[in-house]
Amino acid sequence: xxxxxxxxxxxxxxxxxxxxxxxxxxxxxxxxxxxxxxxxxxxxxxxxxxxxxxxxxxxxxxxxxxxxxxxxxxxxxxxxxxxxxxxxxxxxxxxxxxxxxxxxxxxxxxxxxxxxxxxxxxxxxxxxxxxxxxxxxxxxxxxxxxxxxxxxxxxxxxxxxxxxxxxxxxxxxxxxxxxxxxxxxxxxxxxxxxxxxxxxxxxxxxxxxxxxxxxxxxxxxxxxxxxxxxxxxxx
Amino acid sequence: xxxxxxxxxxxxxxxxxxxxxxxxxxxxxxxxxxxxxxxxxxxxxxxxxxxxxxxxxxxxxxxxxxxxxxxxxxxxxxxxxxxxxxxxxxxxxxxxxxxxxxxxxxxxxxxxxxxxxxxxxxxxxxxxxxxxxxxxxxxxxxxxxxxxxxxxxxxxxxxxxxxxxxxxxxxxxxxxxxxxxxxxxxxxxxxxxxxxxxxxxxxxxxxxxxxxxxxxxxxxxxxxxxxxxxxxxxxxxxxxxxxxxxxxxxxxxxxxxxxxxxxxxxxxxxxxxxxxxxxxxxxxxxxxxxxxxxxxxxxxxxxxxxxxxxxxxxxxxxx
Amino acid sequence: xxxxxxxxxxxxxxxxxxxxxxxxxxxxxxxxxxxxxxxxxxxxxxxxxxxxxxxxxxxxxxxxxxxxxxxxxxxxxxxxxxxxxxxxxxxxxxxxxxxxxxxxxxxxxxxxxxxxxxxxxxxxxxxxxxxxxxxxxxxxxxxxxxxxxxxxxxxxxxxxxxxxxxxxxxxxxxxxxxxxxxxxxxxxxxxxxxxxxxxxxxxxxxxxxxxxxxxxxxxxxxxxxxxxxxxxxxxxxxxxxxxxxxxxxxxxxxxxxxxxxxxxxxxxxxxxxxxxxxxxxxxxxxxxxxxxxxx
Numbered sequence: 001x002x003x004x005x006x007x008x009x010x011x012x013x014x015x016x017x018x019x020x021x022x023x024x025x026x027x028x029x030x031x032x033x034x035x036x037x038x039x040x041x042x043x044x045x046x047x048x049x050x051x052x053x054x055x056x057x058x059x060x061x062x063x064x065x066x067x068x069x070x071x072x073x074x075x076x077x078x079x080x081x082x083x084x085x086x087x088x089x090x091x092x093x094x095x096x097x098x099x100x101x102x103x104x105x106x107x108x109x110x111x112x113x114x115x116x117x118x119x120x121x122x123x124x125x126x127x128x129x130x131x132x133x134x135x136x137x138x139x140x141x142x143x144x145x146x147x148x149x150x151x152x153x154x155x156x157x158x159x160x161x162x163x164x165x166x167x168x169x170x171x172x173x174x175x176x177x178x179x180x181x182x183x184x185x186x187x188x189x190x191x192x193x194x195x196x197x198x199x200x201x202x203x204x205x206x207x208x209x210x211x212x213x214x215x216x217x218x219x220x221x222x223x224x225x226x227x228x229x230x231x232x233x234x235x
Numbered sequence: 236x237x238x239x240x241x242x243x244x245x246x247x248x249x250x251x252x253x254x255x256x257x258x259x260x261x262x263x264x265x266x267x268x269x270x271x272x273x274x275x276x277x278x279x280x281x282x283x284x285x286x287x288x289x290x291x292x293x294x295x296x297x298x299x300x301x302x303x304x305x306x307x308x309x310x311x312x313x314x315x316x317x318x319x320x321x322x323x324x325x326x327x328x329x330x331x332x333x334x335x336x337x338x339x340x341x342x343x344x345x346x347x348x349x350x351x352x353x354x355x356x357x358x359x360x361x362x363x364x365x366x367x368x369x370x371x372x373x374x375x376x377x378x379x380x381x382x383x384x385x386x387x388x389x390x391x392x393x394x395x396x397x398x399x400x401x402x403x404x405x406x407x408x409x410x411x412x413x414x415x416x417x418x419x420x421x422x423x424x425x426x427x428x429x430x431x432x433x434x435x436x437x438x439x440x441x442x443x444x445x446x447x448x449x450x451x452x453x454x455x456x457x458x459x460x461x462x463x464x465x466x467x468x469x470x471x472x473x474x475x476x477x478x479x480x481x482x483x484x485x486x487x488x489x490x491x492x493x494x495x496x497x498x499x500x501x502x503x504x505x506x507x508x509x510x511x512x513x514x515x516x517x518x519x520x521x522x523x524x525x526x527x528x529x530x531x532x533x534x535x536x537x538x539x540x541x542x543x544x545x546x547x548x549x550x551x552x553x554x
Numbered sequence: 555x556x557x558x559x560x561x562x563x564x565x566x567x568x569x570x571x572x573x574x575x576x577x578x579x580x581x582x583x584x585x586x587x588x589x590x591x592x593x594x595x596x597x598x599x600x601x602x603x604x605x606x607x608x609x610x611x612x613x614x615x616x617x618x619x620x621x622x623x624x625x626x627x628x629x630x631x632x633x634x635x636x637x638x639x640x641x642x643x644x645x646x647x648x649x650x651x652x653x654x655x656x657x658x659x660x661x662x663x664x665x666x667x668x669x670x671x672x673x674x675x676x677x678x679x680x681x682x683x684x685x686x687x688x689x690x691x692x693x694x695x696x697x698x699x700x701x702x703x704x705x706x707x708x709x710x711x712x713x714x715x716x717x718x719x720x721x722x723x724x725x726x727x728x729x730x731x732x733x734x735x736x737x738x739x740x741x742x743x744x745x746x747x748x749x750x751x752x753x754x755x756x757x758x759x760x761x762x763x764x765x766x767x768x769x770x771x772x773x774x775x776x777x778x779x780x781x782x783x784x785x786x787x788x789x790x791x792x793x794x795x796x797x798x799x800x801x802x803x804x805x806x807x808x809x810x811x812x813x814x815x816x817x818x819x820x821x822x823x824x825x826x827x828x829x830x831x832x833x834x835x836x837x838x839x840x841x842x843x844x845x846x847x848x849x
Contacts, residue, residue, distance in 0.1 A: 051743050053739055072742075073743055074743075077742075077745030083740075102729055102730070103744035284658075331834055331837045337654065341655070342597065345786055345789060347830065349830060353827045467782070525670075526667075526669065526673065527671055527674070530663045530667035533663025534664065538645060
């Protein structure tokens with residue numbers, strides 16, 4: 001089966017801090033995978049590491065079969081990756097529409113969603129297209145953060161804590177969005193604290209602790225794993 | 236390495252140095268050593284980069300010169316006037332500059348120093364382009380005739396040692412430790428309740444006073460004061476001395492001042508030496524441009540040698 | 555009305571125009587500094603020598619190669635822009651990860667090298683450079699004779715600054731720059747070649763400084779020292795107006811040029827320091843600067 005993402009023995013540092021200690025991870029095309037773990041386990045670092053945003057990296061990260069661990073960040077994006085950071089990263093000096101249009105179309109991929117399709121999926125953003133990006137509500141900013149990488153043709157999406165701090169109604173809308181994207185064949189790797197949000201969406205789960213993947217299982221195995229997860233994560 | 240032993244040997248060497256080296260040159264070196272140490276107090280231990288120390292150094296020189304030559308007060312009063320003048324300038328400069336953080340602070344010090352430069356250029360008592368000439372040495376406490384270079388040398392040595400000891404005491408005092416904390420992590424220091432701005436200002440004034448002491452002393456040693464000492468190039472030179480020696484080390488500025496001064500005075504010979512060594516004739520022209528060489532050293536130091544001589548030594552010895 | 559405050563109107567207007575001209579240079583130079591600082595977080599002390607290079611190249615082009623002012627207006631910024639690329643690629647980029655102080659010191663070192671080089675070649679005194687035929691002379695507009703060249707400088711500077719503002723605020727490229735100022739790593743994560751963007755921004759700033767230099771050549775003495783004193787004044791301009799906005803740089807630059815010009819009429823001794831005095835006052839009254847946000 002085609003692997004969208006394959007990570008083998010990944011070590012990563014922020015300066016002197018050794019955060020990832022040999023992470024192993026693989027995601028098939030079209031899968032939705034959730035990284036579970038306590039705060040500080042290294043899940044966000046794993047995503048940032050894939051994008052080349054950490055310090056030193058050792059090991060292998062293959063995106064659609066291409067080795068990317070030695071590549072600069074902007075080249076990694078062009079392998080077809082869309083990144084939605086934990087801080088959302090909406091630019092205050094840009095309007096909503098400028099924020100949406102900022103990420104360039106990625107080379108070597110087919111066209112992403114059109115602006116029209118995106119505005120259809122996120123009507124709030126169409127309404128507020130001329131407002132400065134940071135004037136949007138938390139939920140709208142999160143929508144914007146995900147929407148802008150849908151336009152670029154990225155097929156592998158890295159989503160970091162997108163449900164964090166949002167009202168339940170918005171969280172449900174996000175869940176529906178993820179299912180829609182999944183139907184369209186996107187590959188999604190999610191870092192999520194909100195277990196109730198993430199559980200019904202994922203095909204597979206990885207449990208990350210101390211910068212390593214200590215366990216992984218499918219959605220079907222989730223029920224029997226619940227007691228162990230409760231121990232580990234307090235969910 | 237026993238610190239006391241090293242200090243002792245250095246002091247011994249300095250006491251005997253006039254036997255081997257021209258005393259006026261030694262005195263010039265000592266003044267720059269004091270200036271560099273004063274500057275490093277602010278940068279290395281306070282984390283504040285001032286690009287305006289020339290105003291304090293040269294300004295004090297002008298004040299001391301004026302007081303000694305035109306007003307006619309004795310040597311000690313002249314020095315004190317220079318120090319107080321520099322401290323006052325430091326108070327004003329610091330108060331204004333501290334209102335901005337980071338690199339803005341540096342730009343403000345540069346701009347204010349430039350103002351002092353223009354003032355010195357235009358004010359009648361400084362002699363403008365010609366400089367303030369014929370500054371008398373007088374007598375120390377009315378007894379010791381400073382006209383003798385040897386006598387003057389030991390006085391200057393005493394002043395420099397006193398200044399250095401003062402800096403060491405400041406750095407190791409509770410004030411110094413708080414200052415260091417502010418340099419390492421200002422928000423943390425604020426959250427602990429320290430009035431950060433006040434500490435910075437005191438550090439600035441202390442650094443200014445000592446820089447003024449250096450400047451006032453130098454103007455008496457050489458007998459004149461010129462615009463070179465208040466020009467931004469001099470501010471840059473002080474930074475370079477500290478950088479080359481090692482920012483944040485106590486002895487670094489001493490080494491740095493020595494290196495720079497040797498370079499300045501011996502550049503011509505160095506150029507000739509390099510030319511004959513490498514066979515490249517261009518090196519001979521090197522001697523004519525101290526500015527270019529200074530700039531090159533700056534660039535190389537910043538790119539490859541940020542820890543400076545003493546910094547590198549310390550890092551290697553304690554690996 | 556023949557005189558205002560005892561100064562004859564033509565003289566006053568003439569100084570006003572000269573003040574506008576200086577203000578135009580302040581605006582262009584502080585614009586370049588603001589761009590470089592915004593995106594690269596570098597205080598480019600070398601801005602002064604880049605300006606000087608523009609003027610020097612114009613003079614050298616004419617003296618050695620017979621190249622006209624108009625040719626040098628295009629060539630000098632390009633040459634200096636290329637130099638900017640070299641500086642950023644070979645030296646500046648190694649310093650992005652360390653304390654900002656070091657990039658200031660690097661550009662300071664570059665200033666010393668370039669200035670020293672030209673001083674050893676041409677001495678410290680200035681070379682004259684005359685304005686091109688088409689712009690020499692004056693235009694009689696009733697109460698004064700408007701020097702054509704000075705008007706030209708103000709017009710060109712205004713145009714350049716407006717164009718820069720337009721590109722930054724209203725185009726896609728500008729949105730990359732604005733976003734890059736806030737979060738360059740994220741912009742890179744979207745696939746934008748940020749390293750190249752940084753290089754080109756420095757080159758543009760350098761070219762802008764050189765353009766100001768060519769424009770300045772007929773107005774001031776073309777000497778190796780012309781950049782350094784100017785750049786320190788521009789630093790003061792930047793402290794006053796803040797580096798947060800382009801508009802801020804423009805307005806502050808022009809206003810201070812005019813203030814300086816007016817000071818030259820009424821208190822000539824203060825004219826070289828008035829900008830610093832204004833800076834001191836602003837620091838006392840509005841520490842954060844008049845317009846910009848502090849970074």
